[in-house]
Amino acid sequence: MKKGYIKTINGPVVTGSDMGSFKLREMVVVGEKKLIGEVISIDGDFGVVQVYEETEGLTRDEEIISTGAPLSVKLGPGMLSNMFDGIQRPLDKIKENYGNFMPEGIGLISLDEEKLWDVKLTVKVGDSVSEGEIFGTVQETPIIEHRLLIPIGVKGKITKSLESGKYNIEEDLMEVTDENGRVHKIKMYQNWPVRVQRPMKERLQIGKLLVTGQRVFDVFFPIAKGGTTAIPGGFGTGKTMTQHQIAKYCDADIIVYIGCGERGNEMTEVLEDFPKLIDPYTGNSLMDRTVLIANTSNMPVAAREASIYTGVTIAEYFRDQGYHVALMADSTSRWAEALREISGRLEEMPAEEGYPAYLPSRIAQFYERAGYVKTFSEKEGSVTLIGAVSPAGGDFSEPVTENTKRFVNVFLALDKDLAYARHYPAINWNNSYSGYIAQLEDYYDMRLDGDLLELRKKFLDLLHQETKLNEIVMLVGEDVLPDNQRLILEICKVIKVGFLQQNAFNPIDTFVPLEKQYEMLNTIDILYECGKSAVEKSIPISKIKDETIYSEVINMKYNIENDQLQKFVALNNEIRDFYGSLEDRYAEQVIK
Known part of the structure; x- marks a missing residue:
């Protein structure tokens, strides 16, 4: 020693x-x-x-x-529905044994070593096994089957094995003898150094949407399974709320939520809300597929750095089992601040704003652990990394935001003006982007009948036109604009309020399937095209903008339930009939 x-x-x-x-x-x-x-x-x-x-x-x-x-985590049954600190110590168990305050020197306790798990072994003595292969299963929660893996680096024949039954994680389930005669004892868990990326058989092309049920993400700025996303925003713009909403409703199999240096009340909200939430995909509690890592602002600063690596290592382990994992890091700025403090105490030469010169490489090392892969057990799995960034004063030119932007493919810029106007999610459509549009084109074509991406392109163009028109309106007023440009302003209001703005507290609007999102966009497009046709026939904008029709289109997100898409047919026909009769009336007046 x-x-x-x-x-x-x-x-x-x-x-x-x-x-x-x-x-x-x-x-x-x-x-x-x-x-x-x-x-x-x-x-x-x-x-x-x-x-x-x-x-x-x-x-x-x-x-x-x-x-x-090396600093390692214990990967095995017992992680789901649990809450750990930055170095994988279970907070519930610590509270039970030591009270409300975490004492120093309690050691590196992690998974429950006494709990008995019902193990079903899928291999037997004489079978050949190799690294990453599934050798048994444990029903960890009602909805997640924990697949037991042969540790990385182990390959050989099973020379000894227990029968299926109830065991704790310290029990030797089998022995594998490799070609050199070395015997490897296989337990239910394995240790893995947190700073080392877990290997995979093959990295696959990204091509599937991470469905979140949030229209601004699924349509305008899509997040791909296995992709990387940054959500930067100043104080109060809704970073944590946005991540909570994605965690609640995305179609990932496993959620890993890291509270890295955030305030304790935000983690408390997660703890209070998640057990009460019903998973829309399974009907069970959301905690049944969630791992929480809490390293709040009053916990040791250095452990913030470890918490990021602990979380992504746990995510990779579930990926290796063949699951799709979404990891929320809230926020990577607090992690970077921990790097800055430790670098300062080491008296290293500071770079911009006091951050260490190696900040970009550390951010890159974190985000490169995302990916869509084929595992050693021939299954497909993915890790999607979604990191919040907290630039001081909402200044996106500061080092953490700028360097994060270099290494992520989706940039969801939160806007304080939208947030203060109660427009949520407060995503600024002019500053945000997604680099996964081309990769997801086949997915949208297969999932939907219509061309969603064409509508997306059309409406983003209208929103950009509206931004320029609003500058003119602020100078000289809206009345000087021609009717076709005033129509763009009116339609963009419908897009923003009726589509981009979403109510997390409304049971219908909190989660919207992709099919309904397309129908909503299609209805707004019909409204725009009918209005444009009427403008071309010199019908006044005051008549084109019918309050009843516009109100129905804006409120369709509340009035049409997610499983009643046939109602869009009636709404679309109502729009066409209204503008058809409007054009007929004005045509008759012209003839007279």
């Missing part, structure tokens, strides 16, 4: 002597309190340790003891 000795203590950064034989990124136990730490630098005989717990009370010359392993 290697030992070093504390020489200096600077917040979460501890310098030790006699550490020349330690390894970089090795997990260590610091001081008499046995605090969890990680070696982040070695220079000759001296090492620097990043401690993931409060260091108050540490003194010089206390021991730093090597564990011989």
